[in-house]
Amino acid sequence: MSHFPYELPVLGSAGILVMAWGGAWLARKVIDARDISPKEHYRLYRLVNTTITVLTIAALIVMWASKLQFKGQFWGLIGAGLAISLREPLLSIAGRIAIFAGHMYSGGDRIEINKLSGDVIDIGFFYTRMMEIGNWISGDQYSGRTIQFANAQVFGTPVFNYTRTFGYIWDEVRLPVTYASNVKAISEILKSVGREYTREFLQGAQKKIETMQRYFMVPRFEVEPDVYIRVTDNYIEVTLRYIVDPKQRRKASSFIYAEAFRQIRERKDIEIGSETMDLTVHPPDTEAKGNAATRAADNPTAAVGKPQQMEDTTRQTAEKLIGSPETESRKAA
Template sequence: MNELDKIKEFLLENPTLVNIVKYALLVVFILLIIQILRRFLRKNILDASARYKTQKGVEIFGYILLVILTFSYFTGNIKDFSVAIGLFTAGIAFTLQELILSIAGSIYIFVVKVYKPGDRIEINGIKGDVIDVDSVYTTMMEIGEWVTSDNYSGRIVKLSNAFVFKGPIYNYTQDFPFIWDEFDLPIRYGSDIELAKSIVIKIASEMLLDYTTHSKSKWKEVVNKYYIEDAHLDPTLAISLTDNWIQFNLRYIVDFKKRRYVKNQLNEAIRKEFEKTNGKVVLASTTVELIKLPEIKVDLSSKN
């Protein structure tokens, strides 16, 4: 008996091993096709958004195809298919429950459009810009933490997609890519308050005109889509009296990525205009008023 006959006899005596090898080759072939298609799309699609979505579509389709082929491949060798599938599913669900939940989360993210790459979100206490969503993880460029305002910290965070089922998701971008922001201005008592109000409102209205105009059109879409009341989108100014100064609270709407920049521009412009009033409007600072000085007695006489 030659070597070829021995191999044939071995294969005939071990059909299970043959099936496993065939199945492994099939899986490798499909994974290889997925990678080839992803590389082809990456090289030939110029638009970043379209390139990303098509690559993810190929990846998800490939995984679904693998699952279908896996079940169909072993169906012929299992007499009681329903019982076997039940036991198999229970075992997989128990051992890989986090992984399965993550994959389910990725499908949920894409189907329901919870968020997408480019969105700024906060999930599981982590805030940042989404830079990638794959079948298991969401990758974010973190903002905040030890860095003030909405600046990048420099850390890239990978978060399991399972978290979409475990808590709230705050999306700064979806449907309405604007946020409300505010800051306080302390005005000294005795200042020309009406002049100060007109300066603040004029600067805010002029500098924020583009944001206000665009946000109004977006807000109409939000009102038509959701059960929500209309909102005031123009800059507003509220005044309150404190022990030390008159406090101006300026509230306005701004692009979610330009919050820090716009606040700085507003503060600079308002400060310069106040300085041009020649003392009619003065920014206040914390002061201490002494009502009465304590009496101090000094005995300069000396005893010999």
């Protein structure tokens, strides 16, 4: 009875798969036992899952390659085949590792990449899926579509994360008022409304800034609402700058506009401005037009000449060159 030549690779492969399953189960138990947020739980579990999968595949390749006679050729063929045919999938797997290891984004984060914006709902081995926001929808709200893009796009492409690290963004509300309006009053109204809206999370935002400054070279900046004024050709633009949860931008601006307009209507010294155009109407000036003699003498038609009917000179030109038929007949006679 001949000995089975691949007994060790088969048994070794089975052992590797069992160890991989056991490692994944143990890692999940350890992650579940930790008191962490759902986003961090998702990130750690996906990172461990990806790492175990990559190591398992590498161990299986090494196990089976040891039984081949020409190992150098084997590895050369494997490398060339992977480089050519599996370039994008391998880059996507590497991108997934980079996403979790580099804390680029995780499930639930709001991101923008390649002008695509949305909330991340899943990070697979090859693709990231997110719920789209914007597009034909005014404001950062869901459009209902699911976007899927390759994880490899994180290499060499800027990834804008709205919710990572800090968790807040700055937004602005602009109100145009006329030149005669009480600018100081409208500034105080916008500041008070901004403070009312941001009062609940200003303290949390300040703590996150202090945390960022321990890890990054983040300059000191204010999180209190502030007002800025700009004079335009038609009105005075008053702008309120405030921080807001990225997923509440539209609700925040709607609340600020509604409350500000409610207080503006109670005042008579504030008027909303708009783009205007001044028209100046002059009465007819008979002297500028001149009298009848002047208008008669100032004749544009006479100055440029009246167009005349063009005379057909083709026959006269031909007669000069070859002579007329009547003249030729008299000469012959």
